[in-house]
Amino acid sequence: MFLVKAFILLFFVNQAIAQDIPPQPNPPRMLNDFVMKLNGVEAETLEQKLRGYRDSTSTEISVVIVKNTGDYDPFDYGMKIFNTWGIGKKGKNNGVLLLWATETRKLRIITGRAAEGAIPDAIAKRIINTILKPAFQSNQFYLGLDEATTEMFQRLTGEFKADAVDGEEIPFWVILLVMLFIFFIIYGISKGGGGRGGGRRNYSDGGMFFPTTISSWGSSSSGSWGSSDSGGGGGFDFGGFGGGESGGGGAGGDY
Amino acid sequence: MSKGTIIGLVIAAILVFWGISARNGMATSDQTVKSKWANVQSAYQRRSDLIPNLVKTVQGAANFEKSTITDVINARAGATQMKLDASDLTPENIQKFQAAQSQLSGSLSRLMAVAESYPQLKATQNFSELQAQLEGTENRIKTERDVFNGAVQDFNSNVVKFPNSLIASFSGFKEKGYFEADASAQKAPTVDFPK
Numbered sequence: 433m434f435l436v437k438a439f440i441l442l443f444f445v446n447q448a449i450a451q452d453i454p455p456q457p458n459p460p461r462m463l464n465d466f467v468m469k470l471n472g473v474e475a476e477t478l479e480q481k482l483r484g485y486r487d488s489t490s491t492e493i494s495v496v497i498v499k500n501t502g503d504y505d506p507f508d509y510g511m512k513i514f515n516t517w518g519i520g521k522k523g524k525n526n527g528v529l530l531l532w533a534t535e536t537r538k539l540r541i542i543t544g545r546a547a548e549g550a551i552p553d554a555i556a557k558r559i560i561n562t563i564l565k566p567a568f569q570s571n572q573f574y575l576g577l578d579e580a581t582t583e584m585f586q587r588l589t590g591e592f593k594a595d596a597v598d599g600e601e602i603p604f605w606v607i608l609l610v611m612l613f614i615f616f617i618i619y620g621i622s623k624g625g626g627g628r629g630g631g632r633r634n635y636s637d638g639g640m641f642f643p644t645t646i647s648s649w650g651s652s653s654s655g656s657w658g659s660s661d662s663g664g665g666g667g668f669d670f671g672g673f674g675g676g677e678s679g680g681g682g683a684g685g686d687y
Numbered sequence: 688m689s690k691g692t693i694i695g696l697v698i699a700a701i702l703v704f705w706g707i708s709a710r711n712g713m714a715t716s717d718q719t720v721k722s723k724w725a726n727v728q729s730a731y732q733r734r735s736d737l738i739p740n741l742v743k744t745v746q747g748a749a750n751f752e753k754s755t756i757t758d759v760i761n762a763r764a765g766a767t768q769m770k771l772d773a774s775d776l777t778p779e780n781i782q783k784f785q786a787a788q789s790q791l792s793g794s795l796s797r798l799m800a801v802a803e804s805y806p807q808l809k810a811t812q813n814f815s816e817l818q819a820q821l822e823g824t825e826n827r828i829k830t831e832r833d834v835f836n837g838a839v840q841d842f843n844s845n846v847v848k849f850p851n852s853l854i855a856s857f858s859g860f861k862e863k864g865y866f867e868a869d870a871s872a873q874k875a876p877t878v879d880f881p882k
Contacts, residue, residue, distance in 0.1 A: 507826055553823030554816035561815075679726070680830035683819045 474574040506540040520544040520676020527676040548681040556683035568687040721773040723835040748808040758794040781864030
């Protein structure tokens, strides 16, 4: 019980640190429109497009729409989002972030360390200047984002392969959780019903609690070690970003 | 063996183990600093590599101010001469390295500022992409410097604190230098064009 509480606490502390930037929505999404600039259909189409690309190539392209970037320069703000959310696969660093601040009319592309080759800064600049800018100036926001992401897909195609379903390592904490889980089950069985630490906690209580917690964590982590979720089922959890990092590549502009 | 000797031996063994693990911890964070330093250097190298291209483009513009170009070329030569090995990251050396690089930053940002008054130059795709690359490079430098500073901070607090400092002085680990936000670097992002 204590351990679970500690884990939950840790989770909240982690979220509190990232307060300067919007916390990553739960369930995580590839498109994060915090100002509702896109209508429901557009948002869903773009989300599915980005998810589909992620599933087939492991490359994570996230679009984030915010009102403004606060006291930060769009670059610093975007970098913070990129590295806090961990866009791209860990080790592959194949993430791309397209940040749009609606109020200040700023655009910023940030590339993961390994995506810099396919989308060098000059190309990022070109995507902003020749695709996003003209579209945004005529209020064709969805069109701009759609074309810009398509352009990125084309440039990134062939750079990265989809993750193999197996053959990737299971992180240590998952093993630990599973071991804890087994331990508690055995403990629960050997103790039988009730009697342990007050009447409220009985066997069925413990037995129910752990599986649900673990299965929900399991699904949120599954993407990070490469299981293939179909993602076709609509607004469900795609598994979260993979923990990639950026070294500061990309370009910015306004419209 | 008397009880006293056994206790003494146990304490000695604990101390030895503590010493070994402390020393290993320092060696690990020393390696981290070195690898981050390599990233810092390659970010600066990247900027240095951009310059010939930039100079060529700028020279193409009719009667572009010669002196600013010469400044950049000289500053680049100075900055590339200033090599700093990862095993020698003392505060003084870092400062020298930073001074050489920030001279280049300064002359580069002057060059870009001068370029603003050449509309034909600014309009070319080539120049605007070089500008984007230069901006990206400055951002990379900033990012890698921050990461490096973080690693140095870890290392230094490991090495300076008592009783780790005893182990550090035995094994020759010395405090390393940071990058400081220098005045000219804060002015440097004149490059950052329409952000």
